[in-house]
Amino acid sequence: MNNTKATMLGIQHLLAMYAGAILVPLIIGGALNFTPAQMTYLVAIDIFMCGVATLLQVWKGRFSGIGLPVVLGCTFTAVSPIIAIGSTGGLGDVYGAIIASGVIIVIIGGLFGRLIPFFPPVVTGSVVTIIGISLIPVAINNMGGGQGAPDFASGSNVALAFITLIIILVVYRFTVGFVRAISILLGMVAGTVLGIIMNKVDFTPVVEASWLHIMQPFYLATPTFNASAIVTMTLVAMVSLVESTGVYYALSDICKKPLTSKDLAKGYRAEGIASIIGGIFNAFPYTTFSQNVGLTQMSGVRDRKVIYITGGMLVALGFLPKLAAITTIIPTPVLGAAMLAMFGMVITQGIRMLAPEIAKSMENTMVAAIAVSLGVGVASVPGVFVNITNGLPAWLAEILTVITSNGIVAGSITAILLNILFNMIGPKRKDPMHID
Numbered sequence: 001m002n003n004t005k006a007t008m009l010g011i012q013h014l015l016a017m018y019a020g021a022i023l024v025p026l027i028i029g030g031a032l033n034f035t036p037a038q039m040t041y042l043v044a045i046d047i048f049m050c051g052v053a054t055l056l057q058v059w060k061g062r063f064s065g066i067g068l069p070v071v072l073g074c075t076f077t078a079v080s081p082i083i084a085i086g087s088t089g090g091l092g093d094v095y096g097a098i099i100a101s102g103v104i105i106v107i108i109g110g111l112f113g114r115l116i117p118f119f120p121p122v123v124t125g126s127v128v129t130i131i132g133i134s135l136i137p138v139a140i141n142n143m144g145g146g147q148g149a150p151d152f153a154s155g156s157n158v159a160l161a162f163i164t165l166i167i168i169l170v171v172y173r174f175t176v177g178f179v180r181a182i183s184i185l186l187g188m189v190a191g192t193v194l195g196i197i198m199n200k201v202d203f204t205p206v207v208e209a210s211w212l213h214i215m216q217p218f219y220l221a222t223p224t225f226n227a228s229a230i231v232t233m234t235l236v237a238m239v240s241l242v243e244s245t246g247v248y249y250a251l252s253d254i255c256k257k258p259l260t261s262k263d264l265a266k267g268y269r270a271e272g273i274a275s276i277i278g279g280i281f282n283a284f285p286y287t288t289f290s291q292n293v294g295l296t297q298m299s300g301v302r303d304r305k306v307i308y309i310t311g312g313m314l315v316a317l318g319f320l321p322k323l324a325a326i327t328t329i330i331p332t333p334v335l336g337a338a339m340l341a342m343f344g345m346v347i348t349q350g351i352r353m354l355a356p357e358i359a360k361s362m363e364n365t366m367v368a369a370i371a372v373s374l375g376v377g378v379a380s381v382p383g384v385f386v387n388i389t390n391g392l393p394a395w396l397a398e399i400l401t402v403i404t405s406n407g408i409v410a411g412s413i414t415a416i417l418l419n420i421l422f423n424m425i426g427p428k429r430k431d432p433m434h435i436d
Contacts, residue, residue, distance in 0.1 A: 009301055010309030017073050017289045019185040021050050021314075022327045023342060024074040024284060026335055027138060030146065031083045032091070036205040040325045041219060045283045046074060048215060048318020053274035053286035054311035057267065058304050064109075066259075066267035068251040069307045071292035072274065074284040075240045076346055077127075078233070080134045080379070081408055082284070085229045091221035095279045097229035101237045102275030102285065104230075109268035112241060113261050117424070119242040122364045123371075123415040125353030127239050130375035130411040132347030139343050142336030149332070156198060157333045164191030164337035184338050191334035200331045209325035215318070220282040228401060233285065235412050237275065240287040241268055247288040254293070255302045363422035367415060375411020378404065 025042040034042060053072035060067025086094045105112075143161035144153040151157060168187030172180055179186070195201045248267055252259045275285040296302060317323055357364045378384065385404035389397035403413055 006305050006309055009306040010313060013071055013292050013310040014313055016181045016292055017071050019188060020289060021047060021073045023338060024079060027079055028082055032086045036328060038220060039328045040205055040209050040321050043327050044318050044321045044324035045215060045281050047314055049278050049283040051311045051314025052277060056274055057270045058307045064266050064269040064273055066248055066263060068255060069296055069302055069304050070251055071289050071307060071310060072286045073289045075287040077131050077236050077240050078285050080131055081232050081236050084406055089226050089229055092224035093226040093229045095221055095282055096223035096225040097233035098285055099223055099276050099279035100225055100230040101233040102272045102279060104234050105237050105272030106269050109272060110265040112268050113264050118416055121353045122357040122367050123419050124239055124242045125350050126368050126371040126415040127412050128353060129347055129350030129372050130408055132343050132350055133376050134379040134407055135343040139336050139339035142332050142339060146332040160195060160331060161333035161337045163194060164334045168341050184341055188330060188334055188338050192330050195331035195334055201329050203329060205328050206325045209321045211322050212319055213321050215281050217280050223279060232406050232409050235409055237285055244288040247293055250293050254296060367418040367422055370418060371411045371415035374414050375407045378410040379407025
Protein backbone atom coordinates (compact mmCIF):
# COMPACT_ATOMS: atom_id res chain seq x y z
CA MET A 1 0.00 0.00 0.00
CA ASN A 2 1.40 3.42 -0.94
CA ASN A 3 1.92 6.07 1.72
CA THR A 4 -0.74 8.46 0.39
CA LYS A 5 -3.52 5.88 0.58
CA ALA A 6 -2.33 4.69 3.99
CA THR A 7 -2.31 8.28 5.29
CA MET A 8 -5.85 8.96 4.06
CA LEU A 9 -7.09 5.76 5.70
CA GLY A 10 -5.25 6.74 8.86
CA ILE A 11 -7.04 10.11 8.90
CA GLN A 12 -10.35 8.29 8.52
CA HIS A 13 -9.61 6.20 11.59
CA LEU A 14 -8.60 9.32 13.52
CA LEU A 15 -11.83 11.13 12.65
CA ALA A 16 -13.94 8.06 13.48
CA MET A 17 -12.64 7.96 17.04
CA TYR A 18 -12.02 11.67 17.63
CA ALA A 19 -15.43 12.60 19.03
CA GLY A 20 -15.28 9.80 21.58
CA ALA A 21 -11.68 10.67 22.45
CA ILE A 22 -12.28 14.35 23.21
CA LEU A 23 -15.66 13.89 24.90
CA VAL A 24 -14.16 12.01 27.84
CA PRO A 25 -11.74 14.76 29.00
CA LEU A 26 -14.35 17.44 28.29
CA ILE A 27 -16.94 15.63 30.44
CA ILE A 28 -14.55 14.85 33.29
CA GLY A 29 -12.87 18.26 33.26
CA GLY A 30 -16.24 20.01 33.22
CA ALA A 31 -17.60 17.89 36.07
CA LEU A 32 -14.50 18.51 38.21
CA ASN A 33 -14.45 22.28 37.49
CA PHE A 34 -11.15 22.43 35.62
CA THR A 35 -9.81 25.82 34.55
CA PRO A 36 -9.52 26.50 30.79
CA ALA A 37 -5.75 25.89 30.98
CA GLN A 38 -6.24 22.59 32.81
CA MET A 39 -8.94 21.58 30.32
CA THR A 40 -6.64 22.30 27.38
CA TYR A 41 -3.90 20.16 28.94
CA LEU A 42 -6.38 17.35 29.70
CA VAL A 43 -7.60 17.21 26.10
CA ALA A 44 -4.05 17.39 24.70
CA ILE A 45 -2.67 14.66 26.96
CA ASP A 46 -5.70 12.47 26.24
CA ILE A 47 -5.18 12.74 22.48
CA PHE A 48 -1.45 12.07 22.96
CA MET A 49 -2.14 9.01 25.13
CA CYS A 50 -4.70 7.66 22.66
CA GLY A 51 -1.84 7.56 20.18
CA VAL A 52 0.61 5.99 22.65
CA ALA A 53 -1.93 3.35 23.72
CA THR A 54 -2.74 2.55 20.09
CA LEU A 55 0.93 2.13 19.17
CA LEU A 56 1.52 -0.08 22.23
CA GLN A 57 -1.32 -2.35 21.15
CA VAL A 58 -0.62 -2.49 17.40
CA TRP A 59 3.06 -3.35 17.93
CA LYS A 60 3.32 -7.03 18.83
CA GLY A 61 6.22 -7.49 21.23
CA ARG A 62 7.35 -10.41 23.36
CA PHE A 63 5.54 -9.11 26.45
CA SER A 64 2.70 -6.92 25.22
CA GLY A 65 0.71 -5.85 22.16
CA ILE A 66 -2.09 -7.76 20.38
CA GLY A 67 -0.61 -7.01 16.95
CA LEU A 68 -3.96 -6.28 15.27
CA PRO A 69 -5.17 -3.05 13.57
CA VAL A 70 -6.92 -1.73 16.69
CA VAL A 71 -7.35 1.90 17.81
CA LEU A 72 -7.52 2.76 21.51
CA GLY A 73 -9.18 5.62 23.34
CA CYS A 74 -10.34 6.41 26.86
CA THR A 75 -13.12 4.08 27.93
CA PHE A 76 -16.51 5.64 28.72
CA THR A 77 -16.75 2.97 31.40
CA ALA A 78 -14.30 5.06 33.44
CA VAL A 79 -16.09 8.41 33.18
CA SER A 80 -18.57 8.06 36.03
CA PRO A 81 -16.10 6.41 38.45
CA ILE A 82 -13.44 9.06 37.76
CA ILE A 83 -15.91 11.87 38.41
CA ALA A 84 -17.06 10.18 41.63
CA ILE A 85 -13.50 9.59 42.87
CA GLY A 86 -12.37 13.09 41.86
CA SER A 87 -15.35 14.71 43.58
CA THR A 88 -14.80 12.92 46.90
CA GLY A 89 -11.08 12.14 47.11
CA GLY A 90 -9.50 14.56 44.66
CA LEU A 91 -7.40 14.17 41.53
CA GLY A 92 -4.58 12.46 43.41
CA ASP A 93 -6.86 9.53 44.21
CA VAL A 94 -8.00 9.40 40.57
CA TYR A 95 -4.51 9.08 39.14
CA GLY A 96 -3.29 6.81 41.91
CA ALA A 97 -6.19 4.45 41.16
CA ILE A 98 -5.53 4.55 37.41
CA ILE A 99 -1.85 3.69 37.92
CA ALA A 100 -2.56 0.96 40.49
CA SER A 101 -5.29 -0.64 38.36
CA GLY A 102 -2.91 -0.62 35.38
CA VAL A 103 -0.25 -2.41 37.45
CA ILE A 104 -2.82 -4.99 38.55
CA ILE A 105 -3.90 -5.62 34.95
CA VAL A 106 -0.29 -6.09 33.85
CA ILE A 107 0.25 -8.59 36.68
CA ILE A 108 -2.92 -10.61 36.03
CA GLY A 109 -2.80 -10.27 32.25
CA GLY A 110 -1.67 -13.85 31.80
CA LEU A 111 -4.38 -15.16 34.13
CA PHE A 112 -7.27 -12.95 33.09
CA GLY A 113 -8.37 -15.33 30.36
CA ARG A 114 -9.20 -17.80 33.12
CA LEU A 115 -11.37 -15.21 34.84
CA ILE A 116 -13.48 -14.60 31.72
CA PRO A 117 -16.13 -17.13 32.88
CA PHE A 118 -16.89 -14.77 35.77
CA PHE A 119 -17.65 -11.98 33.25
CA PRO A 120 -20.22 -13.45 30.84
CA PRO A 121 -22.45 -11.11 28.79
CA VAL A 122 -25.11 -11.05 31.51
CA VAL A 123 -22.51 -9.51 33.87
CA THR A 124 -20.76 -7.16 31.45
CA GLY A 125 -24.06 -6.17 29.85
CA SER A 126 -25.46 -5.24 33.25
CA VAL A 127 -22.38 -3.18 34.08
CA VAL A 128 -22.38 -1.35 30.74
CA THR A 129 -26.09 -0.59 31.12
CA ILE A 130 -25.56 0.80 34.64
CA ILE A 131 -22.73 3.00 33.40
CA GLY A 132 -24.79 4.38 30.52
CA ILE A 133 -27.82 5.14 32.70
CA SER A 134 -25.72 6.78 35.42
CA LEU A 135 -24.19 9.14 32.84
CA ILE A 136 -27.47 10.42 31.36
CA PRO A 137 -27.97 13.13 34.06
CA VAL A 138 -24.59 14.58 33.05
CA ALA A 139 -25.76 14.84 29.44
CA ILE A 140 -29.11 16.41 30.38
CA ASN A 141 -27.48 18.97 32.67
CA ASN A 142 -25.11 19.96 29.90
CA MET A 143 -27.95 20.28 27.40
CA GLY A 144 -29.31 22.95 29.74
CA GLY A 145 -25.97 24.76 29.76
CA GLY A 146 -24.31 23.04 32.71
CA GLN A 147 -25.49 22.74 36.31
CA GLY A 148 -24.98 26.06 38.09
CA ALA A 149 -24.65 28.13 34.91
CA PRO A 150 -26.36 31.57 35.10
CA ASP A 151 -28.40 30.74 31.99
CA PHE A 152 -29.08 27.12 32.92
CA ALA A 153 -32.11 25.69 31.10
CA SER A 154 -32.57 28.88 29.09
CA GLY A 155 -34.49 28.64 25.83
CA SER A 156 -31.38 29.36 23.77
CA ASN A 157 -29.37 26.60 25.46
CA VAL A 158 -32.10 24.00 25.06
CA ALA A 159 -32.69 25.06 21.45
CA LEU A 160 -28.99 24.80 20.62
CA ALA A 161 -28.82 21.35 22.21
CA PHE A 162 -31.81 20.02 20.30
CA ILE A 163 -30.71 21.53 16.99
CA THR A 164 -27.36 19.81 17.46
CA LEU A 165 -29.09 16.53 18.29
CA ILE A 166 -31.33 16.86 15.21
CA ILE A 167 -28.28 17.46 13.00
CA ILE A 168 -26.63 14.32 14.42
CA LEU A 169 -29.78 12.29 13.78
CA VAL A 170 -30.27 13.61 10.24
CA VAL A 171 -26.66 12.87 9.30
CA TYR A 172 -26.92 9.40 10.84
CA ARG A 173 -30.22 8.69 9.07
CA PHE A 174 -29.44 9.93 5.56
CA THR A 175 -25.75 9.05 5.13
CA VAL A 176 -23.84 5.79 4.95
CA GLY A 177 -20.36 4.48 5.60
CA PHE A 178 -17.68 6.80 6.93
CA VAL A 179 -19.84 9.96 7.03
CA ARG A 180 -22.39 8.13 9.14
CA ALA A 181 -19.58 6.92 11.43
CA ILE A 182 -18.60 10.53 12.22
CA SER A 183 -22.17 11.88 12.53
CA ILE A 184 -21.60 12.94 16.16
CA LEU A 185 -18.39 14.77 15.24
CA LEU A 186 -20.16 16.57 12.37
CA GLY A 187 -23.04 17.49 14.67
CA MET A 188 -20.61 18.97 17.19
CA VAL A 189 -18.92 21.04 14.48
CA ALA A 190 -22.27 22.32 13.17
CA GLY A 191 -23.52 23.04 16.69
CA THR A 192 -20.36 24.99 17.52
CA VAL A 193 -20.75 27.11 14.37
CA LEU A 194 -24.33 27.85 15.41
CA GLY A 195 -23.06 28.61 18.91
CA ILE A 196 -20.68 31.20 17.44
CA ILE A 197 -23.61 32.85 15.68
CA MET A 198 -25.56 32.83 18.97
CA ASN A 199 -22.58 34.40 20.79
CA LYS A 200 -22.08 31.33 23.01
CA VAL A 201 -18.43 30.69 22.14
CA ASP A 202 -15.46 32.24 23.94
CA PHE A 203 -12.22 32.02 21.95
CA THR A 204 -10.03 33.12 24.88
CA PRO A 205 -8.71 29.60 25.66
CA VAL A 206 -7.58 29.23 22.03
CA VAL A 207 -5.89 32.63 21.98
CA GLU A 208 -4.09 31.98 25.27
CA ALA A 209 -2.99 28.42 24.48
CA SER A 210 0.58 27.92 23.27
CA TRP A 211 1.36 26.31 19.94
CA LEU A 212 3.67 23.68 21.37
CA HIS A 213 4.28 22.10 24.76
CA ILE A 214 5.99 19.08 26.26
CA MET A 215 4.05 16.59 28.38
CA GLN A 216 4.88 16.69 32.08
CA PRO A 217 4.44 13.83 34.56
CA PHE A 218 2.00 14.66 37.38
CA TYR A 219 1.09 18.00 35.76
CA LEU A 220 -2.37 18.14 37.37
CA ALA A 221 -1.85 16.11 40.53
CA THR A 222 0.53 13.77 42.33
CA PRO A 223 -0.97 10.28 42.71
CA THR A 224 -2.29 9.16 46.08
CA PHE A 225 -3.40 5.59 46.64
CA ASN A 226 -6.84 5.06 48.12
CA ALA A 227 -8.08 1.46 48.48
CA SER A 228 -11.68 2.26 47.57
CA ALA A 229 -10.66 4.15 44.44
CA ILE A 230 -8.24 1.39 43.39
CA VAL A 231 -10.90 -1.32 43.74
CA THR A 232 -13.32 0.78 41.71
CA MET A 233 -10.89 1.43 38.86
CA THR A 234 -9.69 -2.19 38.83
CA LEU A 235 -13.27 -3.41 38.37
CA VAL A 236 -13.73 -0.85 35.60
CA ALA A 237 -10.49 -2.07 33.98
CA MET A 238 -11.65 -5.69 34.10
CA VAL A 239 -14.96 -4.85 32.46
CA SER A 240 -13.04 -2.93 29.78
CA LEU A 241 -10.83 -5.97 29.19
CA VAL A 242 -13.88 -8.15 28.63
CA GLU A 243 -15.17 -5.64 26.07
CA SER A 244 -11.72 -5.49 24.45
CA THR A 245 -11.65 -9.29 24.20
CA GLY A 246 -14.69 -9.11 21.94
CA VAL A 247 -12.94 -6.52 19.77
CA TYR A 248 -9.79 -8.67 19.60
CA TYR A 249 -11.78 -11.64 18.35
CA ALA A 250 -13.73 -9.51 15.86
CA LEU A 251 -10.49 -8.18 14.37
CA SER A 252 -8.96 -11.64 14.48
CA ASP A 253 -11.82 -12.87 12.31
CA ILE A 254 -11.57 -9.90 9.93
CA CYS A 255 -7.79 -10.29 9.58
CA LYS A 256 -7.87 -14.10 9.47
CA LYS A 257 -5.35 -14.29 12.33
CA PRO A 258 -6.34 -16.80 15.04
CA LEU A 259 -5.59 -15.67 18.60
CA THR A 260 -3.89 -17.71 21.30
CA SER A 261 -4.10 -17.22 25.05
CA LYS A 262 -0.63 -15.65 24.89
CA ASP A 263 -1.89 -13.12 22.33
CA LEU A 264 -4.78 -12.16 24.63
CA ALA A 265 -2.40 -11.80 27.58
CA LYS A 266 -0.22 -9.43 25.52
CA GLY A 267 -3.28 -7.38 24.60
CA TYR A 268 -4.35 -7.12 28.25
CA ARG A 269 -0.85 -6.11 29.33
CA ALA A 270 -0.71 -3.39 26.66
CA GLU A 271 -3.90 -1.86 28.06
CA GLY A 272 -2.49 -2.08 31.58
CA ILE A 273 0.74 -0.37 30.52
CA ALA A 274 -1.25 2.35 28.76
CA SER A 275 -3.19 2.98 31.98
CA ILE A 276 0.03 3.23 33.99
CA ILE A 277 1.49 5.78 31.57
CA GLY A 278 -1.87 7.57 31.44
CA GLY A 279 -1.94 7.92 35.21
CA ILE A 280 1.63 9.21 35.33
CA PHE A 281 0.86 11.92 32.79
CA ASN A 282 -2.57 12.62 34.34
CA ALA A 283 -4.65 11.11 31.56
CA PHE A 284 -6.98 8.10 31.66
CA PRO A 285 -7.25 4.31 31.27
CA TYR A 286 -7.53 3.20 27.63
CA THR A 287 -9.43 0.51 25.80
CA THR A 288 -10.23 -0.59 22.25
CA PHE A 289 -12.66 1.52 20.20
CA SER A 290 -15.21 -0.65 18.43
CA GLN A 291 -16.14 2.05 15.89
CA ASN A 292 -12.73 1.63 14.28
CA VAL A 293 -13.35 -2.10 13.91
CA GLY A 294 -16.39 -1.25 11.80
CA LEU A 295 -14.27 1.09 9.71
CA THR A 296 -11.67 -1.64 9.17
CA GLN A 297 -14.37 -4.02 8.05
CA MET A 298 -15.97 -1.39 5.81
CA SER A 299 -12.71 -0.39 4.09
CA GLY A 300 -11.39 -3.94 3.82
CA VAL A 301 -7.89 -2.67 4.66
CA ARG A 302 -6.26 -4.69 7.43
CA ASP A 303 -2.71 -3.37 7.15
CA ARG A 304 -1.32 -2.32 10.54
CA LYS A 305 0.60 0.44 8.73
CA VAL A 306 -2.65 2.45 8.59
CA ILE A 307 -3.09 2.25 12.37
CA TYR A 308 0.56 3.12 12.98
CA ILE A 309 -0.12 6.32 11.01
CA THR A 310 -3.27 7.00 13.05
CA GLY A 311 -1.36 6.51 16.29
CA GLY A 312 1.47 8.74 15.09
CA MET A 313 -0.95 11.53 14.15
CA LEU A 314 -2.64 11.33 17.56
CA VAL A 315 0.74 11.60 19.31
CA ALA A 316 1.66 14.60 17.15
CA LEU A 317 -1.66 16.35 17.86
CA GLY A 318 -1.05 15.90 21.57
CA PHE A 319 1.93 18.26 21.37
CA LEU A 320 -0.24 21.05 19.93
CA PRO A 321 -2.29 22.63 22.75
CA LYS A 322 -3.64 25.31 20.41
CA LEU A 323 -5.54 22.59 18.54
CA ALA A 324 -6.60 20.96 21.80
CA ALA A 325 -7.96 24.31 23.02
CA ILE A 326 -10.28 24.48 20.00
CA THR A 327 -12.22 21.52 21.37
CA THR A 328 -12.67 23.26 24.75
CA ILE A 329 -14.71 26.09 23.22
CA ILE A 330 -17.53 23.78 22.14
CA PRO A 331 -20.69 25.19 23.80
CA THR A 332 -21.89 23.13 26.74
CA PRO A 333 -25.35 22.49 25.20
CA VAL A 334 -23.65 21.11 22.09
CA LEU A 335 -21.58 18.79 24.25
CA GLY A 336 -24.75 17.75 26.08
CA ALA A 337 -26.42 16.74 22.81
CA ALA A 338 -23.38 14.72 21.75
CA MET A 339 -23.22 13.12 25.20
CA LEU A 340 -26.88 12.15 25.02
CA ALA A 341 -26.24 10.32 21.76
CA MET A 342 -23.00 8.71 22.95
CA PHE A 343 -24.30 7.66 26.37
CA GLY A 344 -27.53 6.44 24.82
CA MET A 345 -25.41 4.20 22.60
CA VAL A 346 -23.65 2.90 25.71
CA ILE A 347 -27.04 1.95 27.19
CA THR A 348 -28.18 0.24 24.00
CA GLN A 349 -24.86 -1.61 23.78
CA GLY A 350 -25.52 -2.94 27.27
CA ILE A 351 -29.06 -3.91 26.28
CA ARG A 352 -27.78 -5.68 23.15
CA MET A 353 -25.40 -7.68 25.34
CA LEU A 354 -28.17 -8.53 27.78
CA ALA A 355 -30.97 -9.35 25.34
CA PRO A 356 -29.85 -12.84 24.24
CA GLU A 357 -28.79 -13.70 27.80
CA ILE A 358 -32.17 -12.74 29.23
CA ALA A 359 -33.87 -14.79 26.52
CA LYS A 360 -31.92 -17.86 27.65
CA SER A 361 -33.27 -18.17 31.17
CA MET A 362 -35.24 -16.63 33.98
CA GLU A 363 -32.09 -16.83 36.09
CA ASN A 364 -30.26 -14.37 33.82
CA THR A 365 -33.29 -12.10 33.93
CA MET A 366 -33.03 -11.98 37.71
CA VAL A 367 -29.26 -11.40 37.63
CA ALA A 368 -29.64 -8.41 35.29
CA ALA A 369 -32.74 -7.07 37.05
CA ILE A 370 -31.19 -6.92 40.52
CA ALA A 371 -27.72 -5.82 39.37
CA VAL A 372 -28.98 -2.97 37.18
CA SER A 373 -31.59 -1.83 39.71
CA LEU A 374 -29.15 -1.84 42.61
CA GLY A 375 -26.36 -0.20 40.60
CA VAL A 376 -28.55 2.59 39.27
CA GLY A 377 -30.17 2.99 42.68
CA VAL A 378 -26.86 3.48 44.47
CA ALA A 379 -25.71 5.87 41.73
CA SER A 380 -28.91 7.89 42.18
CA VAL A 381 -28.91 7.84 46.00
CA PRO A 382 -25.25 7.28 46.96
CA GLY A 383 -25.78 7.76 50.69
CA VAL A 384 -28.54 5.20 51.14
CA PHE A 385 -26.28 2.54 52.73
CA VAL A 386 -23.99 4.90 54.61
CA ASN A 387 -25.01 3.66 58.06
CA ILE A 388 -24.61 -0.09 57.53
CA THR A 389 -20.93 0.07 58.49
CA ASN A 390 -21.62 1.43 61.98
CA GLY A 391 -20.10 -0.78 64.66
CA LEU A 392 -18.31 -3.09 62.24
CA PRO A 393 -14.56 -3.85 62.33
CA ALA A 394 -12.55 -1.25 60.41
CA TRP A 395 -11.46 -3.66 57.65
CA LEU A 396 -15.00 -4.88 57.02
CA ALA A 397 -16.38 -1.33 57.15
CA GLU A 398 -13.83 -0.29 54.50
CA ILE A 399 -14.84 -3.15 52.18
CA LEU A 400 -18.56 -2.42 52.56
CA THR A 401 -17.97 1.29 52.01
CA VAL A 402 -16.18 0.52 48.74
CA ILE A 403 -19.05 -1.69 47.59
CA THR A 404 -21.98 0.46 48.69
CA SER A 405 -20.75 3.97 47.87
CA ASN A 406 -20.39 3.53 44.09
CA GLY A 407 -23.20 2.35 41.84
CA ILE A 408 -20.91 0.73 39.28
CA VAL A 409 -19.01 -1.25 41.93
CA ALA A 410 -22.25 -2.26 43.67
CA GLY A 411 -23.84 -3.32 40.40
CA SER A 412 -20.71 -5.13 39.17
CA ILE A 413 -20.22 -7.17 42.34
CA THR A 414 -23.94 -7.94 42.52
CA ALA A 415 -23.93 -9.19 38.91
CA ILE A 416 -20.82 -11.34 39.49
CA LEU A 417 -22.17 -12.91 42.70
CA LEU A 418 -25.66 -13.53 41.31
CA ASN A 419 -24.20 -15.07 38.14
CA ILE A 420 -22.16 -17.45 40.31
CA LEU A 421 -25.26 -18.26 42.39
CA PHE A 422 -27.62 -18.86 39.47
CA ASN A 423 -25.34 -20.11 36.70
CA MET A 424 -22.14 -21.58 38.16
CA ILE A 425 -23.11 -23.56 41.28
CA GLY A 426 -25.91 -25.98 42.09
CA PRO A 427 -28.33 -27.66 39.68
CA LYS A 428 -28.98 -25.95 36.37
CA ARG A 429 -32.39 -25.55 34.80
CA LYS A 430 -32.54 -26.81 31.23
CA ASP A 431 -35.88 -25.34 30.23
CA PRO A 432 -35.72 -22.00 28.43
CA MET A 433 -37.74 -19.11 29.74
CA HIS A 434 -41.25 -18.85 28.33
CA ILE A 435 -43.49 -15.86 28.96
CA ASP A 436 -47.08 -16.26 27.81
